[in-house]
Amino acid sequence: MMAYEGRTYHGIKGAGSDKDEWQPTRILVEKPEPGPTERQSVTVLRELKAKDEDELGGYGWGYNGGGTSRAAAAILADALDLGTPEQAGLSMSEWPQDAIRVALREDFCVDFLGQFADEWRLGRAAVLRWARGWYVQRGISELPEALRELPPLVDLD
Structure with missing residues (x-):
């Protein structure tokens, strides 16, 4: 069984209408630390950045x-260990697309x-379990490596 890296995706909507106070929408990849609540202490591993944010408007959610x-493409690529467009130095419009990835991305949205x-x-x-179910429901047997063995369930006892 491959080692499982616990990660949490933390989305923060950009704010501000004035150029001086404007903040872009961000997606942080965090490593939660054990404790009464995982949100008390986290380590930010990296930020998923939209290379073409100025051109295309960056990330969003709460709408279609x-x-x-x-x-969705950035989160799924990171969670499935496929590498993000930014890691490859590409914009989203340059990122390789196929019918399965497009459908997976749109259903995740x-x-x-x-x-x-x-x-x-x-x-x-949660992302991995959802994606594994998505592949199974469609009868797609060729799974990304990250979905071949899912992380263990947490024992609530």
């Missing part, structure tokens, strides 16, 4: 649109990102 699709408010957190394990 281009920003939501870009956010509907099931998750389209429902989110201004700030949210989503564990990598």
Whole structure:
């Protein structure tokens, strides 16, 4: 069984209408630390950045649109260890697409990102379990490596 890296995706909606106070929408990849609440102490591993933010508008959620699709593609690529467009030095428009990835991304938008408010957190394990179910429901047997063995369930006892 491969080692499982716990990650949490933390979305923070950009704010401000004045150019001096404007902050872009961000997606942080965090490593939660054990404690009464995982949100008390986290380590930011990296930020998923939209290389073409100025051109295309960056990430978004809470609606169905281009920003939501870009956010979904970045989260899924990171969670499935496929590498993000930014890591490859590409913009979203240059990122390789195929019918399976497009459908996976758009269903992820509907099931998750389209429902989110201004700030949210989503564990990598939840993303992996959802994606594994998505592949199984469609009878697709060629799974990305990250989905071949899922992370262990947490014992609540």
